[in-house]
Amino acid sequence: MPGITREEVAHLARLARLELKGEELDHFAGQLDDIIGAVARVSEVADQDVPPTSHPLPLTNVMRADEVRPSLTPAQALSGAPAQEQQRFKVPQILGED
Amino acid sequence: MTSELLSYEDALASYDPVMGLEVHVELGTRTKMFCGCSTELGAEPNSQTCPTCLGLPGSLPVVNAIGVESAVKIGLALNCEIAEWCRFARKNYFYPDMPKNFQTSQYDEPIAFNGYLDVQLEDGEIFRVEIERAHMEEDTGKSTHVGGATGRIHGASHSLLDYNRAGIPLIEIVTKPIEGAGERAPEVAKAYVAELREVIKALNVSEARMDKGQMRCDVNLSLRPHGVEKFGTRSETKNVNSLRSVERAARFEIQRHAAVLSSGGTIVQETRHFHEDDGSTTSGRIKDNAEDYRYFPEPDLVPVAPARAWVEELRSGLPEMPRVRRNRLREEWGVSEHDMQSMLNAGAVDPIVATIEAGADAAGARKWWMGELARNANEQGVALDELPVTPAQVARVVALVSEGSLNDKLARQVIEGVLAGEGDPDAVVEKRGLKVVSDEGALGSAVDEAIASNAAIADKIRGGKVAAVGALVGAVMKTTRGQADAARVKELILERLGVEG
Numbered sequence: 001m002p003g004i005t006r007e008e009v010a011h012l013a014r015l016a017r018l019e020l021k022g023e024e025l026d027h028f029a030g031q032l033d034d035i036i037g038a039v040a041r042v043s044e045v046a047d048q049d050v051p052p053t054s055h056p057l058p059l060t061n062v063m064r065a066d067e068v069r070p071s072l073t074p075a076q077a078l079s080g081a082p083a084q085e086q087q088r089f090k091v092p093q094i095l096g097e098d
Numbered sequence: 099m100t101s102e103l104l105s106y107e108d109a110l111a112s113y114d115p116v117m118g119l120e121v122h123v124e125l126g127t128r129t130k131m132f133c134g135c136s137t138e139l140g141a142e143p144n145s146q147t148c149p150t151c152l153g154l155p156g157s158l159p160v161v162n163a164i165g166v167e168s169a170v171k172i173g174l175a176l177n178c179e180i181a182e183w184c185r186f187a188r189k190n191y192f193y194p195d196m197p198k199n200f201q202t203s204q205y206d207e208p209i210a211f212n213g214y215l216d217v218q219l220e221d222g223e224i225f226r227v228e229i230e231r232a233h234m235e236e237d238t239g240k241s242t243h244v245g246g247a248t249g250r251i252h253g254a255s256h257s258l259l260d261y262n263r264a265g266i267p268l269i270e271i272v273t274k275p276i277e278g279a280g281e282r283a284p285e286v287a288k289a290y291v292a293e294l295r296e297v298i299k300a301l302n303v304s305e306a307r308m309d310k311g312q313m314r315c316d317v318n319l320s321l322r323p324h325g326v327e328k329f330g331t332r333s334e335t336k337n338v339n340s341l342r343s344v345e346r347a348a349r350f351e352i353q354r355h356a357a358v359l360s361s362g363g364t365i366v367q368e369t370r371h372f373h374e375d376d377g378s379t380t381s382g383r384i385k386d387n388a389e390d391y392r393y394f395p396e397p398d399l400v401p402v403a404p405a406r407a408w409v410e411e412l413r414s415g416l417p418e419m420p421r422v423r424r425n426r427l428r429e430e431w432g433v434s435e436h437d438m439q440s441m442l443n444a445g446a447v448d449p450i451v452a453t454i455e456a457g458a459d460a461a462g463a464r465k466w467w468m469g470e471l472a473r474n475a476n477e478q479g480v481a482l483d484e485l486p487v488t489p490a491q492v493a494r495v496v497a498l499v500s501e502g503s504l505n506d507k508l509a510r511q512v513i514e515g516v517l518a519g520e521g522d523p524d525a526v527v528e529k530r531g532l533k534v535v536s537d538e539g540a541l542g543s544a545v546d547e548a549i550a551s552n553a554a555i556a557d558k559i560r561g562g563k564v565a566a567v568g569a570l571v572g573a574v575m576k577t578t579r580g581q582a583d584a585a586r587v588k589e590l591i592l593e594r595l596g597v598e599g
Contacts, residue, residue: 090258
């Protein structure tokens with residue numbers, strides 16, 4: 001039985017670093033459950049003879065030659081960084097994870 | 099915090115170790131796995147990034163053909179099956195080393211799977227390590243932690259990220275559980291990583307320099323009481339980055355696990371950090387449900403489907419495997435397993451082969467690479483093949499010695515000169531005036547002088563103590579600054595003193 005519980009939404013929100021209030025969890029859990037239920041109907045239509053697909057195009061082996069192309073300059077690369085130091089992206093303290 | 103350890107012997111008496119080794123190899127491609135940014139080492143921070151490897155909106159990855167080819171070659175060399183069709187997957191996690199918030203990897207469809215690598219232990223025994231899978235992924239950026247002690251993440255106030263490395267192709271090679279190695283488990287672990295490194299180098303897909311982070315190993319280890327089938331809880335020691343450390347980490351974890359288990363405790367499944375200084379490991383993070391990577395097929399990349407004909411073409415182009423090659427060379431050179439192992443450990447096998455190809459005899463080539471040059475490399479803390487001397491130059495030194503123009507002492511000086519950048523061996527000989535003096539005229543006066551100033555010794559020799567001639571030869575070598583042909587000097591002295599040699 002497809003679907004999603006309020007607890008699962010809370011778990012995913014935490015993994016995605018989204019802070020959701022109690023009523024938001026209720027709200028999104030309901031919405032997401034509807035969406036998952038709607039998508040699940042595809043499985044009812046697609047029988048064993050229809051392979052699962054992860055890509056809309058029937059392509060394989062799209063590759064490029066191992067040739068260097070110009071990169072951004074460090075200034076361009078860092079232009080969107082909220083903070084920088086020593087030509088590097090500066091990020092806040094990383095707690096308890098390493 | 100130091101861990102309680104049980105003695106290694108006691109640990110093995112009660113428990114059977116099971117290991118899993120995960121090795122990451124950074125490929126030597128010119129560009130990253132999914133974009134055309136250069137992979138050249140030593141570039142300025144953040145000078146090799148683009149919208150794709152920075153994960154900017156609207157950018158699209160495209161797979162590096164050489165990355166896939168290298169992965170297939172590695173898979174074939176490890177006797178794996180090659181997937182007929184496989185996909186990339188997103189491994190989702192929030193950590194600043196990946197600007198995309200996911201690492202592009204492979205999940206349940208690795209490009210290579212179900213193989214093995216036979217490794218030879220020091221005593222010649224062959225141990226088969228089964229390979230679970232080898233899959234393609236990308237490296238992360240480099241973090242510098244600021245504000246804490248000695249650059250550690252703990253206590254750091256903030257961190258700085260350089261994304262030049264983010265996106266460099268990695269192949270992760272995972273073994274099946276390694277069982278049955280018993281007390282030799284640490285040795286098997288080391289031999290496996292060493293052999294894998296040789297295979298990678300032979301395939302020419304990476305330099306696989308562990309000291310440069312091009313090859314990194316995670317050691318997973320658990321113990322189970324003898325006779326018990328079920329595996330114990332494992333610890334995962336991350337980033338063990340030298341062959342010696344792989345062995346030490348496995349050994350330490352065996353002793354630590356045994357101490358915990360034998361005192362009635364339980365092992366916590368956790369990441370552990372290895373410390374080079376004392377060979378210990380300490381607790382990192384405990385694996386909890388935060389590690390929920392929510393893998394899903396990468397929608398921006400199409401599947402990789404290596405054509406069978408292409409796979410067979412790559413298979414037929416594989417080089418001779420290192421273990422086979424080593425055994426062949428060992429027989430050709432007529433050396434022992436132990437000597438061969440020493441040459442392998444010193445990184446001397448390839449330089450010796452190249453020197454022989456440049457015309458030297460095997461014994462001469464071995465002698466200089468394993469002697470003077472190995473010592474020099476060791477002193478400078480560089481690999482043998484990084485010394486500023488070519489196999490052709492070493493071959494020339496060997497030739498000069500065998501034709502009698504140089505003795506070993508002079509040859510060492512020639513090598514020293516070559517390493518100091520004074521030019522080719524012949525140029526060094528010329529500049530430093532290093533030629534064996536063997537003509538009668540020049541030697542004669544030195545011999546006469548030595549006899550005259552060591553009359554007592556000369557008398558002893560005349561009286562039959564031929565062994566004393568060494569002292570006179572030494573005197574001549576001293577006055578000629580080591581350039582005399584010692585054998586000829588001995589003959590001349592004995593001749594002058596009227597003694598049979």
